[in-house]
Amino acid sequence: MTSENEIKPMSQKLYAAIVEDFNKLTTFSRKAENELRHKYKEVPSSTIGSIISLLVQRSMKHNYRKSPVISSRYYDLYENLVKKEDKSDVIIQLADSQGISPALFVRSLLQNIYPDSTMVKKCLKDSTLIENKDLAYQVFLGIMYDNQYGPYADIIKQSIGLEYEMRLEKELHLMDITFSDENLLRLRGYDKTPDFKLDVPIAVDGFVVNWIESKALFGDEENHLGYVKEQLICYWNRFGPGLVIYWFGYLETLENTPEVNNMFILRTNFPSKESITQYRIDS
Structure with missing residues (x-):
């Protein structure tokens, strides 16, 4: 017996359509996510949110390459944009322009500053450890904005897992x-x-x-x-x-x-x- 509130298994056709529309996204912003949610509003919010999260994780894993060259390029992009304009969403803009999640952009950015991966992990969890306070602020915003990837997203997922x-x-x-x-x-x-x-x-x-x-x-x-x-x-x-x-x-x-x-x-x-x-x- 299926209760009224129970989520039914999803058809392959519907799932394929969601994946196809996700693959058309050029950014991983919350605006893009909300547009996808709106298009499939018949799908329970928890379900579409979980699907998007899975697809973001896989996209980052398959498409992002870790290298000093990339980290250096991201840092140069950040420095140039910060010098031109005083904006609070520099990291978010750059992440969108590079087609990766804000938290992953931040990770790559910090890898250019700290060769020690342990220090990078610490800064991702506590941006106050970053000596450059402007950068620390931008890192904090990027991580908090990203609800699909990074330490903030991990905490959300862990909390949801414990709740259930x-x-x-x-x-x-x-x-x-x-x-x-x-x-x-x-x-x-x-x-x-x-x-x-x-x-x-x-x-x-x-x-x-x-x-x-x-x-x-x-x-x-x-x-x-x-x-x-x-x-x-x-x-x-x-x-x-x-x-x-x-x-x-x-x-x-x-x-x-x-x-x-x-x-x-x-x-x-x-x-x-x-x-x-x-x-x-x-x-």
């Missing part, structure tokens, strides 16, 4: 389903652990579930395949079949992969009480 893990934990408590979380499992010596290992298995629509993994993002073929190889097969080998919740939806074609409905099932929400069968161990 807590939501799942609350649902388990309401159903009186006992479990061991990943911290307890690690204390028992497991190196790779699901978010929740059920002490007593349940059945969801007749499928036995021994563990539950919470993913506060959209599941497409690329990231799902990565999770299968790096996490989910390992969980299945150790604990048996389980449940993966993609809270922001997933591509409907994932239902046709060999692991789904064999090693684990997919959902976009915690299963309804009517779909769950709980087992009891006689004391």
Whole structure:
């Protein structure tokens, strides 16, 4: 049974259209993101936001090349623009002109100043460490403006991930389903652990579930395949079949992969009480 608020799996056609429109973007500004959100306003905000985030991450990974030459060129562009005009959005303008995210432009810029990568990471997290206060201000603005890439975006994603893990934990408590979380499992010596290992298995629509993994993002073929190889097969080998919740939806074609409905099932929400069968161990 699907509740009214549950996100349905996305068709391949709709997903392909979103990717195609994303690839036409020339900047990664919030304005461009909002235009994409407006065009696909029938798609839940959390879903389209997660898709955009995934596509930005991949675009930066595939298209950006780290090199001293690039870092030096970015620094020269920054210096020239700062000298010409006193603007508060220099970093944002330059990032748009180079077709990369503001936080990534900042990272490359700082690599030209600090050869030590550790110092670059520290400055990204705390711009007050930068001696040039004008540059420190510009770096701060660039990082805070970028809600898809960089330390600010990472904190947002971590917070969302924890929020949905807590939501799942609350649902388990309401159903009186006992479990061991990943911290307890690690204390028992497991190196790779699901978010929740059920002490007593349940059945969801007749499928036995021994563990539950919470993913506060959209599941497409690329990231799902990565999770299968790096996490989910390992969980299945150790604990048996389980449940993966993609809270922001997933591509409907994932239902046709060999692991789904064999090693684990997919959902976009915690299963309804009517779909769950709980087992009891006689004391």
